Amino acid sequence: MYLASDNIGPALPEVMEALTAANQGHAKPYGNDPWTERASAALRALFEAPEASVHLVATGTAANCLALATMSQPWQAITCTPLAHIREDECHAPEFFTGGARLNPVGQAGDKMTVLELDAALSGLPQGVVHGSQRGPVALTSVTERGQVYTLDELGALCDVAKAHGLKVHLDGARFANAVAALDCSPAQMTHELGVDALSFGATKNGCLGVEAVIFFDPSDAWELELRRKRAGHLFSKHRYLAAQIEAYVKDGLWLDAARRANAKAARLVAGLRDLPGFTLAADPQANMIFATLPRATHKRLFDAGAYYYIWEGELEGKDPDEPLLMRLVCDWSIPEAEIDRFIETARNVA
Ligand SMILES: Cc1ncc(COP(=O)(O)O)c(C=O)c1O
Known part of the structure; x- marks a missing residue:
């Protein structure tokens, strides 16, 4: 009766078969292989985002932190909920990877962030004062850490507040698939169509062996993320094994x-x-x-x-x-x- 987490079960048989199939012969390293090309194309098609950049890593913490580091400056505040995984469960990795950005919790002990809370928190960060935090990206999670799913209206309204302050939005989608299934919407409807700039697209919890994708819907920061991923030791040399998982995972709606x-x-x-x-x-x-x-x-x-x-x-x-x-x-x-x-x-x- 294993109900502790969704990372304690097996990987999907289709994912394991894809790994076995990929385990033949030689392939160029560091993402220069055909599996990576196909997996990136499959994610772009799934998200109806032909320009998006796709970057594979092995853990959700790496996906969140590399994305947020690319999206923020060390003197900025990343606004999130008090229970956000990045704040509670990543051992200060966001602070480490961003080189010092501060996590700015919004709301009380509640789970979802509200528009009013977000607006008040952002407005409360005085800008142009050299002594204090500057405003940085807004970090949301859905499915949330307490099992809730933001409606499309709620997510869109939060993105609107962030945009009104000139800020980018990151979505921690460790359980993105479960949220899309709950909302019965398309991946595009839950992300870039609302104003989400970057997504940590989870796959491990939902049946992969170990792979997550950072997706930047606007690829202008793609090169910086590539450099950060390498510098952090997260660029896999045998990258085809990450990509083969993603390819199988998104094929035919698996x-x-x-x-x-x-x-x-x-x-x-x-x-x-x-x-x-x-x-x-x-x-x-x-x-x-x-x-x-x-x-x-x-x-x-x-x-x-x-x-x-x-x-x-x-x-x-x-x-x-x-x-x-x-x-x-x-x-x-x-x-x-x-x-x-x-x-x-x-x-x-x-x-
Ligand atoms: C909301 C959320 N984000 C991210 C992660 C990714 O964590 P990990 O680095 O263990 O893959 C998890 C895993 O528990 C999670 O629940």
Whole structure:
């Protein structure tokens, strides 16, 4: 009953087959191979962005940080939510890669950023004063770190605020496929058509072995990103193996199909848990992540019964058996329905 993350499952068989097929003979290194050319063309076609530049890396942290470093200056503030992965979970890599840009959290403990919060935060950074932060890019995430999906209107309105301040927008799409599946829109509609300038297009969590793509919809900064990627040690010499994964992942809508499967499993899971005694949703899940509380004693019994997931807030080893602790449940593309049902049944037995 593995529900801790979407990076604990296997890679898609199509991706593994593509890697085996790519594992023949010799190919030029550092991205000068036919797989890279085809994968970049496939992403440009998928995003209806013929000019876009595509840069492959192995981790989401590298994708986010190299993109943001290219988009900002060391004296700028990158505005994001307090719970943003770049702020909470990347070990200050954004500060490291940008050479000192500051992450400027917007909003309270909430998850999505609102237009009013963003506008107030940007307006609150005095410009032209040498002593303070200068305004830099706005960094959004969807699916958000708490499992929410910005509607196209919400995303568009945030992009409009950024543009009104003359700023660029980066989207952390570690779960981009799950967001597109939830919104039933096209990749273009969720990105450059709204004003998103750069995307970290996640693939690892949704069925690749290890590859993410930075996509710049305006390629003017492409060369700088190339230099930064090399300098950071993220330019793979055997680049064809990154590209072969992406090529298979986006072929015939595999990426979306995998995300739809993951989202459907999460919907099945939440439907089965909704009326469980002591179970309270933090928010209605919109993609493949569920945040909810259960009493400490129920968590303990679930873990004893073999469930594997993360307690997100609170300590399992506390005294009060009834204290609600926040958990995160994540479904990946591969989790069988029988596993979901086994988790639901176990939870019902121990609640
Ligand atoms: C929102 C978000 N962004 C980015 C990442 C990428 O992280 P990693 O560097 O582990 O691939 C993750 C992974 O947990 C994530 O949840």
